[in-house]
Amino acid sequence: MIRTLLLATAALGLATPALADPPRLVKKGDATQLVVNGKPMLMIAGELSNSAASSADYMAPHWARLRAMHLNTVLAPVSWELIEPVEGRYDWSSVDTMLKAARANDLKLVILWFGAWKNSMSTYVPSWVKRDHARFPRAELPNGQGVEILSTFGADTLRADQRALAALMAHLKAVDDRDNTVVMLQVENEIGMLPVARDYSAAANAAFRQPVPPELVNYLVAHRDTLVPEMKAMWTERGARTAGSWEELFGPGDAAAEVFAAWHYARFADGLAAAGKAAYPMPMYVNVALNRPGRIPGEYPSGGPLPHLIDVWKAGAPSLDFLAPDIYFPNFTQIVDRYKRPDNPLFIPEAHNADNPIVPANAFYAIGEHDALGFGPFSIDSIDEAPGALKDAYAVLDQLRPMILDAQGTGRMAGFKPRQRYDETVDYEPQVRDIGGYRFTIAYADIQRPTMTPDTAGYGGLIIQTGEDEYLVAGQGITVTFKPIGDGPGLAGIDRAHEGVFDAAGNWKPGRLLNGDQTHQGRHIRLPAGTWGIQRVRLYRYR
Template identity: 80%
Template sequence: MSLLRRGRPNKGTDVKHIAASLAATLLIATPAFAQMPRLERQGEATQLVVGGKPMLLIAGELSNSAASSATYMAPHWAKLRAMNLNTVLAPVSWELIEPIEGRFDWSSLDSMIREARANDLKLVLLWFGAYKNSMSTYVPGWVKRDQARFPRAGLPNGQSVEILSTFGEEMIRADARAYAAMLAHLKAIDGDRNTVVMVQVENEIGMLPVARDYSPAANAAFAQPVPAELTSYLVQHRDALVPEMKAMWLERGARTQGSWTELFGDGDAAAEVFTAWHYARFADALARAGKAAYALPMYVNVALNRPGRAPGQYPSGGPLPHLIDVWKAGAPSIDLLAPDIYFSNFTQIVDRYHRPDNPLFVPEAHNADNPVVPANAFYAFGERDAIGFGPFSIDSVDDAPGQLGAAYGVLRQLQPHILQAQGSDRIAGFKPRQRYDDSLDYEPQVRRMGNYRFTVAFADIERPAMTPETAGYGGMVIQTGADEYLIAGQGITVTFAGAGEGPSLAGIERAEEGTFASDGRWVAGRLLNGDQTHQGRHIRLPAGEWGIQKVRLYRYR
């Protein structure tokens, strides 16, 4: 098939035509299957549906080189399953699957899929193609060596960097062809099994160490007017633009025609918007080519910017919070933009990526051994309707899963109840709000759910101890009936009051700890009263013990 043949674009071919050409080929080349993973709305939430049922991605991401070796991975699969993961995020590098142009070697990918199936795990594949952490180090040797055919991005002084230029049409064609071939192969071997449920397009795209590419082709593109597709999006979404983009555009008159600097300012401001637009168009071309072969959900992840840093000091032009609108305009085929979060202000960051047009997925959330990771997972699923959550380098901790394994065990038990409640006002997640500088806001958090108001404190009310460990306290509350709730987590104390009409006081009719069996049955443990509930005053989930309590409340005067 022409999919596997080396092909050079005609002069003047742009990103859209490259994707369309590949799409036409792949529509003929691959068979169709009735079911595939998809994103579907439930109330105010979007959920991932696999095999006809919604699922949460209770996940972990492998370290970058782990998946390149079946021997290395062999002892890890069962350990990851034992840690209560249901999904593993694993890289697939271009250089491994296409070591010789036009000849594809699927052995590493096929081995990974076999092992995941054997351990009842799903996979999210991370395509390490043209870009991985900004750089182009995972491309095949035949791409690296042919710099005339695959030009590099340039610095203002004319020096090139080890980043492929998005203005290299041959690069776009070659990367999209390889990516689409992988999706076609997945459909052929996994279209009826759904082992692979989602794919990441590239990894942490962004320009370094300056705000934009200064190669001759890039300079020529920067001299052109801002594309109408971008300005039309800004006009149509004027009231909903992120604050930074809205201010940047409105302060310059909300122009719909003109140069990048006329619309977005001098220096790095316009340069970064320009970079974001062209990275988004590149990612969209790959997504369209891939979806023509096998329309799995696809996302782009982002390396976040530190406060006070200039574009290029961080990866410029990725789908950063202030550039979400540019990416939404430029990459409509991408299903969601996903933050990789290594900063302390987790709640602030996920709040920006949880949008009606962007279901929340957190593919990297600190390293797996960070003590705040479990509480972050509870917040993401319970408070922001996340479809998935995964810390990085999960294989480095699978011998000692500790708190993460225990917390994931609770999330797996709660999964049906979380999925049923997402998109409604019957679920809430809690954790202390931590700032970028690591300082904590210990204030109790209040939510109304049904006929009750819940106040969640992150310490023992009777013996408060505000320590750095408090950052890892957290949990969630799920309403399962008129007066019935599941309260899960660790290090939290929950008090109640009546809400709305009726008596203002609320008490605990019954509280019991327990677990959910694999068939969904509640298996009761201790009936909690007296000291465990402070004589009916509160529900407490002790620090260091991730658990679930089933609670029935009542109201009185």
């Protein structure tokens, strides 16, 4: 066994240092950090397009380009059908090739487990699962027609998925626990029922006729004061019931049907995560396909860990470390604000396609305002030859990583961007943040002649306090004014403002001193639109 492990290690180009602790989540103040190889890590990430990782030849030129874009983490699918083409016989070649390539380019990986479900459907399962409908039953419509979605009520489906994921995790432990190339795992992908609210198979219908499980009832009773508004309205109208049917406790029709679906998806995901962690413990999460306003369950993936169903998932899947939204809608800040909770650290695995001009500002907001574990747009491999603004923004985040990690959970950091509604209208009114001894007002246009342009939604940045009167201001398209708060002189001025960069060793390399026209003779800090940059600022008070 030891010789086999050493041979596998050598094949992946690994040295043989002492075993490392698995990646883990650690609380820091009111933030949560991912700790890898004993150090906190901020994931500056991107997610590959769905089929990219299935071909080593396709991926060969991309790894170096992704690293050159200042990514340190790649979200990459591993599909069940590739690793277990024959039941009980595993092929690790695609996994091992990906590990070796990532390691050679100093990149970490988040594995996306495409098991029973991917975007609701069951298209990445092996042929031996697809073709055996008796052993691996499908979800059904009310008329009895099957859909291309495996039922949560297939006991053999869960057992087979658990075995495959546990085998993958055991393999990673054998070949990767000295380096921790893989830092997290996503359980399935965008779980939810389509095109109706729940599964109507015979097994599902029988379960729906049973009382609501006491585990869910007890959770809702215990957390009644902190339930999300939709669940609180749905639940408290009927009181803290200790028994009853789904429709008695959650309302008739689709309301009860969706809670029922959410509970059983959560239980399946919990069983899967528990089996994976038993083989090799590391942080695991489920991602979310969000619902559009005005749509009914089934017109979006019903029963997924949506904003109105977070409490059901928290009750049903305690083995998951958090729920992570995939955000393709304009109202990014509103969605992110709902998923950052004391019991749910924020991670954004997918946020628009990588070429969307709003992506960099979203990254700064999630990381600066909500201490996000990391951020990644989708289809990152599609832009790595012409990365544009994302590369420049990621370069700034890469330089600021040590300061961001140090400030997380301390109240010394804030992020900001214009708030955008679902209908794409933009609220570009100035925003206010108190950091240290100063109140900062951030404007997203010329403060003398405020106007909105098509680019305004992509403006944004963050501020980090590094000393008593010292701050780093980073971003683009922002103008920042400031005044003292608390006791002492009531006016604030700029002692010194330098643009500059941090070199690879973390040393500050100042550029121009901006105490003249660029700061309006000491009246504000301005980072112009079109260039993601950093300014190091020292303020002072006077009367």
